[in-house]
Amino acid sequence: MITEIGTEYVKNMIKAGKRFDDRGFEDLRELKIERGYVQNAEGSAMVTLGETKILVGVKMKVGEPFPDSPNEGVLMVNAELGPIASPDFESGPPDPQSVELARVVDRGIRESKAINTESLCMEPGEKVWTVCVDIHVLNDDGNLIDASSIGAIAALLDAKVPELNEDGTMNRENMKKKLEISQIPVACTIHKIAGKMVLDPNLREESAVEGRLTVTSMDSEKLCAMQKGGECGFTPEEVYKAIDISIKKGGEIRKKHFGA
Amino acid sequence: MSVKQEKLIVNGKRPDGRKLDEMREIEAKAGVIERADGSGFFRLGNTIAVAAVYGPKELHPKHLLDPVRAYVKCRYNMAPFSTTERIRPGPSRRSTEISKVIKSALSSVLFLEEYPETGIEIFIEVLQADASTRCVGLNAASIALADAGVPMKDLVASCAAGKVEGQIVLDVAGEEDCEGEVDLPIAYVPRKNEIYLLQMDGIVKKEELKKALDMAIKGCKVIYDKQKQALKCEYKEVKAK
Numbered sequence: 001m002i003t004e005i006g007t008e009y010v011k012n013m014i015k016a017g018k019r020f021d022d023r024g025f026e027d028l029r030e031l032k033i034e035r036g037y038v039q040n041a042e043g044s045a046m047v048t049l050g051e052t053k054i055l056v057g058v059k060m061k062v063g064e065p066f067p068d069s070p071n072e073g074v075l076m077v078n079a080e081l082g083p084i085a086s087p088d089f090e091s092g093p094p095d096p097q098s099v100e101l102a103r104v105v106d107r108g109i110r111e112s113k114a115i116n117t118e119s120l121c122m123e124p125g126e127k128v129w130t131v132c133v134d135i136h137v138l139n140d141d142g143n144l145i146d147a148s149s150i151g152a153i154a155a156l157l158d159a160k161v162p163e164l165n166e167d168g169t170m171n172r173e174n175m176k177k178k179l180e181i182s183q184i185p186v187a188c189t190i191h192k193i194a195g196k197m198v199l200d201p202n203l204r205e206e207s208a209v210e211g212r213l214t215v216t217s218m219d220s221e222k223l224c225a226m227q228k229g230g231e232c233g234f235t236p237e238e239v240y241k242a243i244d245i246s247i248k249k250g251g252e253i254r255k256k257h258f259g260a
Numbered sequence: 261m262s263v264k265q266e267k268l269i270v271n272g273k274r275p276d277g278r279k280l281d282e283m284r285e286i287e288a289k290a291g292v293i294e295r296a297d298g299s300g301f302f303r304l305g306n307t308i309a310v311a312a313v314y315g316p317k318e319l320h321p322k323h324l325l326d327p328v329r330a331y332v333k334c335r336y337n338m339a340p341f342s343t344t345e346r347i348r349p350g351p352s353r354r355s356t357e358i359s360k361v362i363k364s365a366l367s368s369v370l371f372l373e374e375y376p377e378t379g380i381e382i383f384i385e386v387l388q389a390d391a392s393t394r395c396v397g398l399n400a401a402s403i404a405l406a407d408a409g410v411p412m413k414d415l416v417a418s419c420a421a422g423k424v425e426g427q428i429v430l431d432v433a434g435e436e437d438c439e440g441e442v443d444l445p446i447a448y449v450p451r452k453n454e455i456y457l458l459q460m461d462g463i464v465k466k467e468e469l470k471k472a473l474d475m476a477i478k479g480c481k482v483i484y485d486k487q488k489q490a491l492k493c494e495y496k497e498v499k500a501k
Binding site: 004094096099100102103107110111112113213218221222223224225226227228229230231232233234235236239240243244247 | 328359456459464470474
């Protein structure tokens with residue numbers, strides 16, 4: 001069992017306080033965000049976190065609002081874990097991992113009220129903007145949730161709203177109006193390996209993860225979403241510690257990469 | 261958005277007369293689906309779920325077989341008529357995610373290594389929904405696993421806390437559910453003092469979250485006792501199964 005030997009090796013390393021690239025447990029790999037990567041998208045961002053590569057694109061379309069929120073635009077988040085990114089991914093209908101990934105990112109953006117959905121209403125009950133955020137994973141080297149969350153908000157910040165012509169068609173030339181974004185929610189996932197709390201594992205480290213807790217923070221004290229995954233439990237004290245680490249790291253990312 | 265009417269919480273009393281840290285009425289039963297190896301019923305106020313467990317048994321499709329541990333299959337499903345608006349039958353993105361988190365929470369208390377190359381199947385049906393369906397479903401499934409005789413480290417108990425009109429409350433339901441600002445469902449194992457499921461949505465301060473988590477844990481302890489009672493009740497007399 002190669003995988004089992006591999007996970008034991010990782011666990012022993014973590015127990016000894018070491019990581020593959022000599023990082024500390026709370027250090028992220030190098031993070032790069034390239035905004036405006038795709039010209040034809042209303043907004044986009046290529047995120048590179050170590051060797052994890054994710055391209056997030058935002059497209060806008062005219063649609064109908066939901067009956068229970070006639071004055072609000074619609075947000076849709078979708079994630080593609082295609083076979084290009086890993087031999088473990090298969091094409092076909094979305095599997096539970098990609099559904100969870102998309103929903104965790106979605107919750108962070110939606111619940112933080114980062115998008116002013118009312119500003120996306122054109123005719124109440126009839127015509128609103130639908131914002132489609134597509135997370136395209138190109139290379140999986142671990143920690144897809146955090147990288148996707150950062151990519152999604154970066155792409156949204158990059159997004160512009162097309163003009164509508166008289167006949168209802170869209171004019172994407174010289175888009176000037178920026179999509180209104182008022183918050184920068186950042187997800188930070190605490191992974192438990194050999195009982196220790198580790199941030200931003202690469203794929204090899206991820207194979208040894210026993211449990212994880214994603215905390216999406218908005219600023220130094222407010223949270224807007226959380227998601228626990230994996231089988232290993234967290235004591236209440238560990239949850240509080242995870243929240244503190246996430247708030248701290250989220251703040252660092254906002255400051256360094258979003259100037260907030 | 262409809263215009264906000266009167267306040268929901270008045271003098272520490274909620275719309276249905278409960279106190280802030282009071283849970284809805286609980287009803288728990290074991291052994292409600294005879295064909296299954298184990299089953300459970302759980303009602304929390306107006307939210308009702310049943311769960312059945314089949315296995316450990318032969319697993320299909322075969323490629324899921326794990327040579328070192330049993331494979332857990334979990335399906336959370338809401339009956340089409342369980343809510344005001346009919347739910348389209350079949351899996352949705354929501355139910356896929358909930359099935360995944362419930363599966364992880366329950367797997368963590370099972371001795372899966374005892375049953376390599378087999379499958380344990382957990383089916384949860386929400387029959388009537390009034391908030392906290394994932395918690396009620398998980399509570400029923402936990403009883404079902406014990407009823408099926410699958411070796412467990414402990415029962416898993418689940419309930420939710422939330423924030424309504426700026427106040428932290430236990431077990432959000434009814435009108436509060438639509439107006440609620442925060443929802444925090446958790447699953448907790450008292451014997452280990454560990455949380456196995458935790459989700460949160462809505463804007464909340466760190467201190468408020470601590471208070472909500474604390475309240476939800478207390479709620480889980482109440483549910484845990486009810487689950488135990490249900491099992492004791494079912495096995496008061498030794499039944500030939």
